[in-house]
Amino acid sequence: MANEKKIGFIGLGNMGFPMAENLLKNGYTVYALDINKDSEKRFAELGGHVGLTTASLLGEVDLVFTSLPTPAIAESVYLGEDGIVPNGTKPLVLVDLSTISPELNRTIEQEALKRGLEYLGAPVSGSVSGAVNATLSIMVGGKKETFESVLPYLQAIGSNVFHVGEDSGVGTIVKLINNMMAGIHNQAVAEALTLAKLAGVDQDIVYDIVNVSSGASTILTRNYKTYISQDEYNKGAFTTSLLLKDLKLAKHVSDSLEGELPIASQLIEYYEAEVEKGHAHEDMSSCYLMLQDKLARQKQNS
Numbered sequence: 372m373a374n375e376k377k378i379g380f381i382g383l384g385n386m387g388f389p390m391a392e393n394l395l396k397n398g399y400t401v402y403a404l405d406i407n408k409d410s411e412k413r414f415a416e417l418g419g420h421v422g423l424t425t426a427s428l429l430g431e432v433d434l435v436f437t438s439l440p441t442p443a444i445a446e447s448v449y450l451g452e453d454g455i456v457p458n459g460t461k462p463l464v465l466v467d468l469s470t471i472s473p474e475l476n477r478t479i480e481q482e483a484l485k486r487g488l489e490y491l492g493a494p495v496s497g498s499v500s501g502a503v504n505a506t507l508s509i510m511v512g513g514k515k516e517t518f519e520s521v522l523p524y525l526q527a528i529g530s531n532v533f534h535v536g537e538d539s540g541v542g543t544i545v546k547l548i549n550n551m552m553a554g555i556h557n558q559a560v561a562e563a564l565t566l567a568k569l570a571g572v573d574q575d576i577v578y579d580i581v582n583v584s585s586g587a588s589t590i591l592t593r594n595y596k597t598y599i600s601q602d603e604y605n606k607g608a609f610t611t612s613l614l615l616k617d618l619k620l621a622k623h624v625s626d627s628l629e630g631e632l633p634i635a636s637q638l639i640e641y642y643e644a645e646v647e648k649g650h651a652h653e654d655m656s657s658c659y660l661m662l663q664d665k666l667a668r669q670k671q672n673s
Contacts, residue, residue, distance in 0.1 A: 375399065378524065379432035381425070381448060381455075382469075383410035385608070386495065387438030389502040390468065390528040394436075395419055397527040402431050426458045434464045434521060441616065442471040449479045461487030466521060468509070470494045470550070472620055473540025476512065480539040489517045492539045494546035495529060498593070498609055506530045510549075512542035544624055550617040551635050554655070556590035557614065558638055561659040564599060565666070574600065594656035608654035611661070615642045 376399075380391040383405035394401050395418055402420040405411055411421035420431070425448075429435070435455060439445045445467060449455050455465060456479065465488055467479070476492035483490040491513035501507040507529035511518050518534045525532045535542045563586070567577045578595050581587060598604055618639050625632045642658075649664055650657040 376433035376464075376521075376524070377402065377431060379404070379428045379435040380419075380438070381405070381428070381435065382438035382440075383407065383414055384438060384440060385499050386468075386502045388414065389499065390436070390438060390495075390507075391419065392417055393502075393505045393528050394524065399524070399527070402428050404428050425453055425455060429455065429459050429463065433462070434524065435459075435466065436524075437465070437467045437469060439467075439469040439471075440613070442469075442475050442620075445469050445471045446475060446479075450482055456482045456486055456488065459483070459486055459488050462489070464489045464491075464517060464521060466491045466493050466525075468493055468495050470546055470617055470620070471543060473538075473543045473624060476540035476543050477538070480513065489514065490539060491517055491521070492542050493525065494543050496546060496549050497529070502528070508549075509533065510535055510542035510545045512536055512544075513539045547617060547621040547624060550614065551621040551632070553590055554614050554618050554638060555634055556588045557594065557655050558641075558658055560588075560591050560594045560599075560656070561662050564595070564659060565662050594659070598654055598656035599659050604650070604653040604657040604660065606654075608652075610652050611642065611646050611655050611657055612651040614655040615639065615646055618642070 378394055378399050378401045380387065380394065380401055380403045383391060383403055388410060391401055391403055391414060402423055403411060403414045404423050404425065415421045437445065437448060439448055447454065465483055480490040491511050493509050493511040495507045495509050497507040505528055508531040509525050509529040511532065511534050514537060515534060522532065535545055564574055564577065567574050581591060618635055622632055622635060622639060645661050645665060650661050
């Protein structure tokens, strides 16, 4: 343990806070930074170090994790004038746990290398419960040697850690594939349960049968048991707007490779038209409510 790195963690949101907390639980020294000072206060109560700027945090640590909500924020945090890369010094290691774009992963890595810094793109999957329980899947792109140097720290926040390849953006491609599939399953659950409701079939019975049949999926269990059957869409949310962001990123990757995503493309169009009418900031399972709202509007207009 003598060679233990001091860790910086930027972004104490729904996912970042429990990941940073699990690093503390594993005995690591963690310096955290977030725009929400209430989150910093909560983290300090757990034994974390807070009250830092980006520059002062970088002066204390050897390894920086980031967990940020959007590509634009990630770009600013890493590459802005007061950001990590311009203010970091060798031998700092940077690991981004956010879901951004493969191109941005590669840009950050290129700029980091100019400063003698190491960088990994390492998006996570498993929702807030996975972050809390340290059961996340982590898909890492970047140099194998760098990956191996931070593997113990990754294993403190996730139980399924994969080195996908040497390209810093390749882990993000796998994450976007996962989220595209999850988004399609998400909509399938909403439509299936809506059909059950319209037909007057007990949704509990539908769930029990489908869950042991070929239509079963982790998204069905997640969405129905935790959210739809409880009529609760705010706790531990991966929001519909975040899902739409990831679907668009997946389509961007596909388009750049001259591919085609017929179902995902239609889902993007549907969400773009419907999300801002309500439920954008609720859990993605609220697309069930979004569909109910649309059907209600159609009935009123008929």
